[in-house]
Amino acid sequence: MKVWKLDPGGDVGGGPSKQFEKDKIMDLIKEFNDLLIKMQALASKAGNLTATEATELKDGNARLAELKADIERAKESSGIAKALQGLIPEGTSGVKFIGLRSTRELAKAYTRGDGIHGMKAVVDNAEVGVPSLDTTPVTMGKPPRGLLDVMPSEPVSREYAYYRQVTRTNNAAFVAPGGTKPTSVVGLERIEGRLRVLAHLSESVDKYLLEDMRNVEQFIADELLYGLRVKLEDGLINGDGVGENVTGLANTSGVQVQEFVTDAILTARAALTKIELLAGDDVSAYYVMHPTDWEKIETARLDSGQYLATTAGGTAPIDRVARRLWGAPVVLSASGTGDGTSYLVRQDAVTLMHDGRVNIEWDKSQGFDKNEVKARVEGRFDVAVKNPLGVVKIALAGV
CATH class of the missing domain: 1.10.287 (Helix Hairpins)
Structure with missing residues (x-):
């Protein structure tokens, strides 16, 4: 092998x-x-x-x-x-992300810029490093393609731990000479986590079909990689933490909640205020919405009938081209409920943990008598909500 x-x-x-x-x-x-x-x-x-x-x-x-x-x-x-x-x-200055878009995208992490080398035949297997980018993935005018494009990632060992602040009591005070200084509470809690395997197989495929048409091999691998990404994104949002499931945003305790106020656009702004109260001017966050919820926001109209997203002068809170709301990027995910439940996530609040690789393997042993092979794509992941107060669950629709 x-x-x-x-x-x-x-x-x-x-x-x-x-x-x-x-x-x-x-x-x-x-x-x-x-x-x-x-x-x-x-x-x-x-x-x-x-x-x-x-x-x-x-x-x-x-x-x-x-x-x-x-x-x-x-x-x-x-x-x-x-x-x-x-x-x-590399320290705290470089934020890393993963995309898991295609085998071609993964392979680029292993090339020198002169094309893809070593797209192996079906008899070989692939251990592909998850590409991490030391750049901000969402620039002005370029909407994020998915949740994995904005959520920071971190390579860890199978079992890992970190400390999360669960309470804060600020008792700082002016103290007279010789007086006892007050003690503040920072409230750290040790959180232990482990990576969980996310995997699936292809159906059996004729070996000679793959040898005669190499693009079919890449197509199957890309389809499996796509399925992995979709399921991973769903877990990041809806994971219930039961068994081998990760715990997603919807089931994380300690997050903030923003109830519906007046309309969806003002509700989204109120959620941003909750983040600003914690972080001041140092706010870097993104919204996670179902496409139907974003459609309602994007097609909001003024009393005059004009679309709010196209208000003259560019002062509207909606930037349709860059897909931003109140200056923050909007990530669309079909894994959402579509009932108005959305999220605002501070950039450093949630991290996708992984072991640095995605395995793409072909097995020809089971179908040896029929010249059939199967593909398997798998990786190990977990979700670390390091700052629950940096996540706001938003009700964009009134009850």
Whole structure:
């Protein structure tokens, strides 16, 4: 069984040494991520650390620095830095996203800009790194194509943890000389999560059909990838957290709620105010709406009968071309209910967790006697709502 890997020269495959180099780097990255989570947990206890924990934190931070340097050196020596772009933590300045649009889009993460290399035949399999972009995906005049284009993503190990603030009591006060300073409460809660497998198979396909018509092979893989993306987006919104399901926005406790006021447009603005009260001027958020709800907003009219989206002078709250409402991008998702229930999500409130790859594999063993093969596409994901108050559930329709 072959695996779709990057060869630094541009070909897919490479020799054993190339594979060894990449495996070594991935092991270093995993060690870095696991240790980082542990050090973050210790750092959150600042002021209450035991002597042993303080030593462990100091040694752990030193080891993180060593690992980062080792990863960079290994990348440079192996020549596969571009293939691993986005898998190594780079601080808080770079926000990463995944698209999961097509096999061609995934493969671009493993090319050098001169075309796609190594679209393997049906007898081979593919382990495709999830592309992460260190740029803001929604620019002026370009509406987001889906929820995965605006929700930040983060590569993690199978089991991960983070700290979420659940309460805040600000007792800051002016204190006279010699007086006791007040104590404020930051209310951190440790949240543990794990990645869940999202997968499906194709029906059996004649082997020679795929060999004679290679575009059929890519079509099937793209269809399975599309289904994966649709189901993942549905989980991000509606997941109930039961069994292996992720917990989506609709079933996350602690989010804010905006009831209907006057009309849908003003209701959406009131939701934005709830985010502004928490973040002040530092507001970067996006709406998630069902297409029918957006249609009602987009076709709203003034008393004169003029469409609000085309008000002269460009001062209307609706930007139809860029698909923005009150300056925030609007993501359309058919996974919504269509009854007016929408969401406003602050950019740093929700993160899609993943392990950095999507597997596209072909199996010919089960249908060996009939020359039939099946495709399987799968990945591991989870949803981390790091700031529930950064999510507002909106009722765009009156009851």
